[in-house]
Amino acid sequence: MTLENQRTNGARSITTDIVIVGGGFGGCSALYWLRKAGYNVKLIEAGSDFGGVWHFNKYPGARVDSEVPLYQLSKPAETWRAFNFTERFPGHVELRDYFAHMSNALDLHRDAIFDSRVVEAKFDAASNSWTMRTDNGINTTSKYAIFATGTTNKPYIPQFPGLDNYQGTILHPCRWPSDLDLRGKKVGIVGQGASGLQILQELAKENIGADLTIFVRNPPTALPMGQRAISAAESEEKKNAYEVLFSHAKTTDESGYAYDPPTRSFYQETPEQREQFYSDLWARGSYAILTCNYPEHAYDKAANAELYQYWAKAARARMTDPVKRDIMAPLQQFQWIGTKRPNLEMDYYEMIDQQNVKLVSLKKEAIQEFTKTGIATKDISDDATVEGATHSYDLDVVIMATGYDGVTGSLYEMNIHGKDGVRLQERWSSSIQTYLGMVAPGLPNMFMLYGPQAPSGLANGPPFLELQVDWVIRFLGKLKDEQATTFEVKSAAAKEYVQRNLDVYGQSLAKDTPSWWNGSNIPGKVREPLFWTLGLQEWRKETEKALEDWCRFDLK
Numbered sequence: 001m002t003l004e005n006q007r008t009n010g011a012r013s014i015t016t017d018i019v020i021v022g023g024g025f026g027g028c029s030a031l032y033w034l035r036k037a038g039y040n041v042k043l044i045e046a047g048s049d050f051g052g053v054w055h056f057n058k059y060p061g062a063r064v065d066s067e068v069p070l071y072q073l074s075k076p077a078e079t080w081r082a083f084n085f086t087e088r089f090p091g092h093v094e095l096r097d098y099f100a101h102m103s104n105a106l107d108l109h110r111d112a113i114f115d116s117r118v119v120e121a122k123f124d125a126a127s128n129s130w131t132m133r134t135d136n137g138i139n140t141t142s143k144y145a146i147f148a149t150g151t152t153n154k155p156y157i158p159q160f161p162g163l164d165n166y167q168g169t170i171l172h173p174c175r176w177p178s179d180l181d182l183r184g185k186k187v188g189i190v191g192q193g194a195s196g197l198q199i200l201q202e203l204a205k206e207n208i209g210a211d212l213t214i215f216v217r218n219p220p221t222a223l224p225m226g227q228r229a230i231s232a233a234e235s236e237e238k239k240n241a242y243e244v245l246f247s248h249a250k251t252t253d254e255s256g257y258a259y260d261p262p263t264r265s266f267y268q269e270t271p272e273q274r275e276q277f278y279s280d281l282w283a284r285g286s287y288a289i290l291t292c293n294y295p296e297h298a299y300d301k302a303a304n305a306e307l308y309q310y311w312a313k314a315a316r317a318r319m320t321d322p323v324k325r326d327i328m329a330p331l332q333q334f335q336w337i338g339t340k341r342p343n344l345e346m347d348y349y350e351m352i353d354q355q356n357v358k359l360v361s362l363k364k365e366a367i368q369e370f371t372k373t374g375i376a377t378k379d380i381s382d383d384a385t386v387e388g389a390t391h392s393y394d395l396d397v398v399i400m401a402t403g404y405d406g407v408t409g410s411l412y413e414m415n416i417h418g419k420d421g422v423r424l425q426e427r428w429s430s431s432i433q434t435y436l437g438m439v440a441p442g443l444p445n446m447f448m449l450y451g452p453q454a455p456s457g458l459a460n461g462p463p464f465l466e467l468q469v470d471w472v473i474r475f476l477g478k479l480k481d482e483q484a485t486t487f488e489v490k491s492a493a494a495k496e497y498v499q500r501n502l503d504v505y506g507q508s509l510a511k512d513t514p515s516w517w518n519g520s521n522i523p524g525k526v527r528e529p530l531f532w533t534l535g536l537q538e539w540r541k542e543t544e545k546a547l548e549d550w551c552r553f554d555l556k
Contacts, residue, residue, distance in 0.1 A: 014113075014140040016040045019132060021118050021414070022148035024052020026449035026465040028099075029073055030146055030472065032106045037473050042142075043108070044134060046117040050103045052150055054095040059176040061198035062092040065344045066460045067286055068230070069238065070257060072098060073462055074246035078105045084235040088228050089344070113138060121145060122417040123444060128486040128556065130445065143485065146472070147411060148449040148465075151457045151530075154409035156522060157400045162369035169397045173199060180397075183208050188375060188395040190215045190367075196401030197222060197343045204351035213393050214352075215375070217362040219328045221311055221337050225344035226285015249463040254535035256460030259291045266294035266303040278310045290338045297338060299508050308337045318349035327361045328352055339508070340515030341457065365391060374398075406516040407452045407530045408432065418442040419488070431528055435489040435497050435552065436543055438468060444488040447472050453501060455539050457517060458531045467536075471543050478547060479555070486556040493552035497542065505529040 018034055020027045023045035034041045047055040054064075064071055068085040079102045085094060103109060116134040123130055130145040155172040157163075163170070171177065173195035187203060187210050189196050197220055203210050249256050266274065274294075281289040289307075296303035315329035328349070351357065365377035374395040378388060405412075412425040419442055427433075427442055434440045437454025438447050449468050450456045456464070479487060505511055510533070514520035518527050532539050546552060 012138055014042055014138070016042050016140065016142050018042075018144045018146060019044060019130065019140045019142040020146045020148055021045075021121075021132070022052065022150060022449070023047065023050040023055070023112060023114075024148065024150055024450075025073065025462045026148035026150070026468065027052070027146075028103060028106070028108055029462075029466055029469045030148060030449065031108055031111060032076075033469055033473055035111070037477070039476075041111055042140065043112045044116050044118055044132070044138075044140070045112060045114050048114050049096075049099070050108065050112070051096050051099040053152055053174075054092055054099065056174045057176075057195070058092055058178070059173040059195060059199055060202035062173070062195070063087075063089050063198065064095060065089065065194070065225070065286075066257070069235075069242055070245060070249050070460055071462060073102060074242070074250075074466060076106070080242065081239070084230075084232045086230055086232075088230060089225055118414045120415045120417075121147075122421075123419050123446070125419050128445065144445045144447070144476070146447045146449060147414070147416070147451065149410040149414075150450050151407045152404040154405040154413055156403050156405045156409070158402055160367055160370055162371060165372055166370040166374070166398065167372045168374070168395055170400060171397075172400050172402070182210050182397060184210065185396040186211050186213070186374075186394060188213045188215065188393060188398040189401055190375075190398065191401035191403065192216045192220050193401060193403050194220075194341070194343050195403075196399070197345060197348055199399060199401060200357070201346060201348050201351050204354055204357050206354070206356060209356075211356050211358075213358045213360060213395065215360045215362055215367065216327065218334060219330075220343045220345075221308075221335070222315070222343045222345040222348050223287065223289055223311075224282065224285050225346050227346050246463065249460065250467055250536075251540070252537070254537055255287075255291055255458060256455075256463040256536055257287070257291065259288060262292055262295050264294055266296040266300065266306075274306065275310070278307065282310075282314065286344065287342065290342065298510075301336075301509065304336050304338070304509055305333055308333045311337055315349055319353045321353055324352055324359055327359050335513050336509035339510040339513040340517055360391075360393070370398075403516055403521055405522050405525070406519070407456070408519075409522075411448070411451070416443070416446075419444055429526075431498070431526060432530070433491070433494045433498060435494045436471075436539070436546060437532055438471070439487075439489040441489055441491040441494050444486055452530050453498065453532055455532045455536050456530075458533070459536050464536065467540065467543075471547075474547060482550070482555060484555040488554045490552055490554060501529060501532055501534065505533045508533065 017039040018041045020030050020043040023043055027043050028050055031041055031043045049055055067088050073079045083098060083101045116136055116138055118132050119135050120133045121130060130142050132140045155174050157172055189200060203212055245258050248258050253259055281292055294303060297307050312329045312331055316325045319325045364381035366380045368376045368378045374393045377391045416424040418427060432452045434453045437451055450465055518529055519525040520527050
């Protein structure tokens, strides 16, 4: 058998009940439980193994910002009984080890097709089935399609002038070469989101001797991770409470974690009480400072401004360079804190403060072009010494930590055509229309996992995805009981669901903040909330309503 056939299980043409696209947490969970429910299922994955985002992201310092044990599947129990994470926030290597353990324990490989990227998916109204085609010539036909491609799958690199002229190495973090040697190199990092922050933390360490130039427009409002080692003994002892924690994350917490819900009011406490409360939450690490804080921070400007000042002072205290302080933690609030994806850090501000790290504020110097040897900028600030002065930064390597075409990017890339032949990006050209973030008008027999207008990026992945998979299986079972094989959600149900989300989003401060959460990072993309903003538990109530009767669906 050739290597290609080994990776695709020898298949070139497949007919099955269900095809799943994506081999991350959602795809793995769906494959296992749908098989258990009696369906014939195949999974198509672009990478060479399971892992989803953790298969592709192997850059220095890559690690998850959700803590264990909740960043893993909760069922079946054999996925966690014989596996112990060694850190509160595991790194990319350990996460791939987990996926290898989990996929072997669940015998997932036998129904997976790897190294195959879906380039076209069409619904055939005559047969009420989905056909898919991959970049390596595999064709599938299935009654149902499940797209589990996640939120950060399609990398985005801005098309700066002269990009093709640059003679050094340019790369996106999710395509990090395994043989890249940065020792003693002049390295530029464009962007300081999650990957840019994590890469800087590693590369700034003086033991590799790299000189770093960081191009940053809006600094991250980074929060303390609270990283620590976890011994095997501690991990085993805590497994006695795993099922309680997993249940809490799914049925009680609004984000799929195990946090205590906020019960205190901003305006009912004194400034001194609030300061102490912030300090207590700050010491816990992770997202406690946001998720367990006063609820007013999400919609009240005065409350948000006070929390921002607490953050800025804490971050500034860890830097000695006054210029770097003002760039990375300005006292003048530049965005509402918590309204775009916050990053967790370990020694970020100490690394920024080092002599081998140079900061370039893109609010003062705009990138004009890439040259053969690096990046050229032009002064744009009012206090520039010489108006329009240019600067040149010679760089051996440029890391474009510029994020992703989030949530919808990977869906659009697959050229999904609905029942009338219209492509998904054309169907949603003015606004995304889904119901529950899992089904959509015009797309019969199709499900999305961790997709648009679901809690997705605002929730902890594994617990939330298990809720979605459970719902899909219950939905298909109910469909079978009705002796129906084809479903489509009604437009009215989607419009009502979307409007409810917009109403709540419109009352929040998040609407004022450009971010990938609302598509603002991609030129030309419609600015709209990409996630359900009412919380995980309100979303669960909506999913239960959907199963009560078929009033929101057309069946055949």
